[in-house]
Amino acid sequence: MARLIRQVRPEVVILSLKQANIIGRAVLMFNRDVRCVAFEHIARLERRPSVHFYQFLLRALSIRxxxxxxxxxxxxxxxxxxxxxxxxxREAVVPLFVASREAAKCNYRITGPIKLVMAGRFVRRKRFDVAIDALALLKSRGVDARCTIFGIGPEGPAMLARAEAANVADRLCLAGFVDKWWREAAQHDIFLQTSEAEGFCLVAAEAMMVGLPMITTVVGGLNDYSAHDRNAVHVPIGEAAALADAIAELVPDEARRRRIGTSAAEQMAELYSAETARRTFHEIDTRLFAASPVKG
Structure with missing residues (x-):
């Protein structure tokens, strides 16, 4: 990175992942004329043995x-x-999502098994295990529900093993990575989001964009754009019984699902239009390159 900065001589370096922030800030300590931007995507680091060391380095190097x-x-x-x-x-919220209405849901009637849908990288903090346990609880109550999950990741085998152990493997479909997954998801009945930590949470915004009624934990950006019983149903983190109860309560109420889904689509279209994104990016770009580096 030091060699690249010497060759390119950038005005600005934007650092995203935590590891990139540590390396980039350290290198830029010796390049004081380059403006350093840290791009934050999640409120807290994942719980790993190295978390305290990472926190120390990030805080120490934040002076740059x-x-x-x-x-x-x-x-x-x-x-x-x-x-x-x-x-x-300086601080800025940078839009990473622009709403599209090309695949908006219009039919909220449930016929046959309940079609649940999820999406995201298969990692522990997404808590797909909670959804699998909720699926098992619904089965024990005689509720016929199936769940499709779009995505890939290291936890895939563990998810399948958990479904096998709970005797719901036949009700779970890991659909893999699908570009614009929300087009297929719009044909499902309810979107589930079970994470214990998120940033903006793009998949939740995309599900809301197409009008899927959503049951979700309130983490990250969901604090900013979701409201209980207005455009989503909120449930506690890590509680499969609460998730199963919320599904069972929402399924027979078509009017409520329609109200939540259409309200979600309307809010996404209002908050995350292309025009709003263009305006924000223009303001950030103008300010960033008009400003001289702030000396620390």
């Missing part, structure tokens, strides 16, 4: 950051603890 971007207001607010050094530092 001139500007902080975040994918949503909640991420921006909660990551401020990673910047303890008192200094002038």
């Amino acid at each position: 950051v001139d500007e902080v971007w975040a994918d949503c207001p909640t991420t921006l607010r909660k990551t401020r603890s990673y910047y303890p050094w008192p200094r002038q530092r």
